[in-house]
Amino acid sequence: MSVLTSPPAAGVPRVKVTQVRVLRSEWTKFRSVRSTRWTLLIALVLMIGIGALFAAVNASQYQGFSAADRASFNPVTVSLSGTTFAVIAFGVLGVLTMSGEYGTGMIRSSLTVVPRRLPVLWGKLGVFAAVVFTTSLTASLTAFWLGQALLSSHHLGVSITSPGALRSVAGAALYITVCGLLGVTLGTLFRNTAAGIATFAGVFFVLPPLTSLLPSSITNHLTQYLPEGAGSVIWGQTEGVSRALSPWTGFAVLCLYAVILIAAAAWRLGHSDA
């Protein structure tokens, strides 16, 4: 039992909560659960595989494209087609990052050792953003090069220095990262995996097609401001959005959603019983 009261060795830092220490703890949590690695791997495969698939199919069918289709053909966006699917995987991962803690009861341990609470949320968002951005940037770069290689066999490929290419490649990663952060906030707000994922899927995959049922006088003023419609412009995806915002304005709108939801999540975490 002597270990209980052994005096701290010289130079051992004093027991104290700091944001950097909470970040380190959140990194330990993130890397030590098997499902995280699987989700990241699935997202990588989706992003690169689907991009390659779309590139290959478009390359082989380009001969039969109409003049209008050829005019709107964007080789960069085609190679990044997997982005939409990667958003599902990263959104689910984002929700799970927080709802997993509530589902297992881990949150009570987490908040007991950090009773000020908010550092836990900042730590989670920070680790999540860093890991997801790194992973998705790797994926979008790979998808771009693989896609262009497939397209260039039909002389359709472009280089990363072509106008908008780099922005789209980096933009896909930014878009995925912010969408994932929205997932984290939904997990924090609902504290429940099913509700979080359902809401995430509703906003990104059910709401956009539903708006097409509305009269175009409304749709024209709505779709470009929805998270999906606003955020997708940065990687070149404007399908279904008649009056797309400029890439960075659209991304700013998406970030605004994120900021609002992060504020709501922080309020909920700080003010309600765990």
Place this chain on the structure above:
Amino acid sequence: MIEVENLTKRYGEKVAVDGLSFTVQSGAVTGFLGPNGAGKSTTMRMIAGLDQPTAGQIRVNGRDYRRADDPMAELGIMLEARAVHTGRSARNHLLALAQTNGIGRRRVDEVIDLVGLGDVAGKRVGGFSLGMGQRLGIAAALLGEPRVVVLDEPVNGLDPEGVLWVRNLLKDLAARGHTIFVSSHLMSEMALTATRLVVIGRGRLLADTTVAEFTAHAGDSSVTVRTPQAAELRAALLGPGVTVASDTPDVLVVEGLTAEQIGTAAWQAHLPVFELTAREASLEEAFLQLTEGSVDYHAHKPAMAGAAQ
């Protein structure tokens, strides 16, 4: 030290804790008793800062725990339900908790050895037995060598060896000046571990006292005497405040006198005594007596019990 002042917690209409005030002193093991639904776990969650009191306040070592800079050095707590991500290994779970307060890997390995989880520290917590889960919870509570240790039902699911280990651990910590606050529904275990008691029922304080005082005041202490001359002894013993009952011939149950007093009286009256047994009210009986009427969930005697005999 834990100071609880006029603590109240309402969940909608239901009042879980109702104007509770008590102090848990350092250097002693304090037991926290109460029937199911009395508000023990709610109180402990509020001590940990997880639930916000509706009214009243709690101070841990004189301060609001939710503002603590060094929380793990102030308070180590294990709550009733398992609070662990099932997909993580025991070591990584403890490491993640330790890192938030800047506690190193060496201390993590120390507490793993201390609670005897060395062989399974790398395994996923999802496969742990109830007893292993309890040991992990205790390990987490001890990580920061906290001045205050709060454990909700720590011996639940432990084998006899584990129960003994927890008992000694808590006594040892108390002897070293730590504040130990432990809830349990095992009254006998509490009698062996705790020196002080806080008893609540329906969210209200019923007793804040020592174990010895608690059982003494519960009454119902009696002495059983076996003698062939029961009638003579009864006459010799009866006096103010003394009751003598007899279910069987030759056996008297005396209340209001100690065994010493009865033995002396019998010797003075030249009456033979074959057996003299003092029976102290147990903590369990004292507890049941005190909490009678403040129990939310009664077991009802089965209606057919009589017919079956």
